[in-house]
Amino acid sequence: xxxxxxxxxxxxxxxxxxxxxxxxxxxxxxxxxxxxxxxxxxxxxxxxxxxxxxxxxxxxxxxxxxxxxxxxxxxxxxxxxxxxxxxxxxxxxxxxxxxxxxxxxxxxxxxxxxxxxxxxxxxxxxxxxxxxxxxxxxxxxxxxxxxxxxxxxxxxxxxxxxxxxxxxxxxxxxxxxxxxxxxxxxxxxxxxxxxxxxxxxxxxxxxxxxxxxxxxxxxxxxxxx
Numbered sequence: 001x002x003x004x005x006x007x008x009x010x011x012x013x014x015x016x017x018x019x020x021x022x023x024x025x026x027x028x029x030x031x032x033x034x035x036x037x038x039x040x041x042x043x044x045x046x047x048x049x050x051x052x053x054x055x056x057x058x059x060x061x062x063x064x065x066x067x068x069x070x071x072x073x074x075x076x077x078x079x080x081x082x083x084x085x086x087x088x089x090x091x092x093x094x095x096x097x098x099x100x101x102x103x104x105x106x107x108x109x110x111x112x113x114x115x116x117x118x119x120x121x122x123x124x125x126x127x128x129x130x131x132x133x134x135x136x137x138x139x140x141x142x143x144x145x146x147x148x149x150x151x152x153x154x155x156x157x158x159x160x161x162x163x164x165x166x167x168x169x170x171x172x173x174x175x176x177x178x179x180x181x182x183x184x185x186x187x188x189x190x191x192x193x194x195x196x197x198x199x200x201x202x203x204x205x206x207x208x209x210x211x212x213x214x215x216x217x218x219x220x221x222x223x224x225x
Contacts, residue, residue, distance in 0.1 A: 012191065016191060022194060027138075030139040038127075050080035051077070055078070075088035094124055110140040114144065118144070129147070145189065149196070150196025195210070
């Protein structure tokens with residue numbers, strides 16, 4: 001349906017006009033982006049930045065050094081990102097995967113076909129769809145749309161999906177109606193994150209100042225009460 005395509009394009013343009021280009025994902029290397037994708041699970045990005053700064057200070061943004069460091073020592077360094085012991089285990093297992101499957105070479109890993117690499121990433125303990133797709137899109141430049149809690153909440157409130165829509169269903173919807181370009185997928189997801197963080201919060205959303213207020217079914221319902 002062209003209506004959906006136009007609707008989603010309008011949303012994208014409004015968000016871009018309001019927030020400007022997001023320059024997301026922040027990171028100076030593919031490895032830093034991969035680590036950020038794991039560290040940001042269930043925590044605000046400001047906490048992730050502190051953890052990554054600790055890793056930089058310890059000169060650990062290097063696959064060889066991450067492979068060598070003890071898990072407990074890694075956990076201490078990433079403590080600001082919370083759930084640090086569990087995340088240290090996830091990182092160590094992911095690094096082991098990169099070595100066992102790709103001889104520790106990210107360039108080789110990111111030459112794999114999208115579907116093949118996604119299946120392999122999802123087989124790694126602690127790597128779910130959002131984390132895997134963040135790695136694929138932002139570190140690997142693969143054409144895949146990342147779905148997160150912000151995306152589901154925003155599109156539910158806009159009336160485009162159910163509150164309990166499955167990850168794969170929402171992703172299929174975005175793939176079908178959003179221009180299929182890595183640059184667009186990257187920017188669109190980042191803009192949705194900005195909207196969710198600044199306006200469309202889970203509780204007490206700032207609806208009246210939201211750049212998508214005219215589209216919002218949730219706000220219309222509130223105004224009718």
